[in-house]
Amino acid sequence: PTAQVWDPCCGSGHLLTTLTLLHRDRITSVLGSDVDHAALELARKNLALLSKHGMTARANELQARAERLSKPAYLDAAAAAQRLARRLASGDGSFDYNIAPADVFDPAQLRRALNGRRPNVVVTDIPYGEQTAWHGPDAARGLDGMLNSLEEVLDEGTVIAVTTRARKVRLTGPRRPLAWFRIGSRAVILCRIASRLQHRV
Numbered sequence: 001p002t003a004q005v006w007d008p009c010c011g012s013g014h015l016l017t018t019l020t021l022l023h024r025d026r027i028t029s030v031l032g033s034d035v036d037h038a039a040l041e042l043a044r045k046n047l048a049l050l051s052k053h054g055m056t057a058r059a060n061e062l063q064a065r066a067e068r069l070s071k072p073a074y075l076d077a078a079a080a081a082q083r084l085a086r087r088l089a090s091g092d093g094s095f096d097y098n099i100a101p102a103d104v105f106d107p108a109q110l111r112r113a114l115n116g117r118r119p120n121v122v123v124t125d126i127p128y129g130e131q132t133a134w135h136g137p138d139a140a141r142g143l144d145g146m147l148n149s150l151e152e153v154l155d156e157g158t159v160i161a162v163t164t165r166a167r168k169v170r171l172t173g174p175r176r177p178l179a180w181f182r183i184g185s186r187a188v189i190l191c192r193i194a195s196r197l198q199h200r201v
């Protein structure tokens with residue numbers, strides 16, 4: 001099975017880029033959205049690395065910098081980028097990614113960002129209150145509010161993985177996760193979009 005992945009709080013796209021790098025053979029498309037326009041610019045640059053040409057260009061840039069400054073750490077980074085570029089070049093090279101602004105609490109904005117795409121996996125790293133906070137007029141709705149608006153725009157069966165830097169991912173409404181676990185300093189919950197019928201009962 002292949003995954004069309006969406007991160008609706010994608011920030012710099014670090015999570016999406018790493019995930020795609022690790023599972024490039026199974027991820028066919030990636031969508032990132034966020035309210036922070038500066039972060040979206042970074043996300044575009046990070047995801048652009050995932051094409052053969054993007055990573056090769058970055059490896060060459062790092063190599064030139066390493067030679068100019070003769071710093072061993074830069075040489076290691078350049079060598080790592082070369083290895084990643086070779087790995088990306090061994091795939092078929094086609095990869096679809098899109099980055100769009102959208103407030104995760106507003107289903108109309110989410111639909112515009114989706115633009116007809118139908119992701120089957122949502123992975124997102126929500127604000128945890130130190131350097132990052134919920135933004136926008138509906139910020140107080142928090143995680144449950146985000147899940148409510150995602151539910152309005154996603155297909156039945158879509159899996160949503162939510163992570164945050166905390167001991168627990170806290171749901172305040174009646175929703176219960178399918179599973180939850182911890183990885184290092186992060187907590188993760190998995191939810192699935194239920195059928196509309198089931199939802200109404």
Ligand SMILES: C[S@@+](CC[C@H](N)C(=O)[O-])C[C@H]1O[C@@H](n2cnc3c(N)ncnc32)[C@H](O)[C@@H]1O
Pocket residue numbers: 008009010011012013014015016033034035036039102103104105124125126127128132133134135136139
């Ligand atoms: C923990 S950071 C995500 C970091 C991201 N995973 C990365 O790789 O850079 C949380 C993100 O949620 C975004 N955010 C906050 N309120 C939002 C909202 N109402 N709609 C969409 N994104 C929002 C912030 O702009 C921030 O980028």
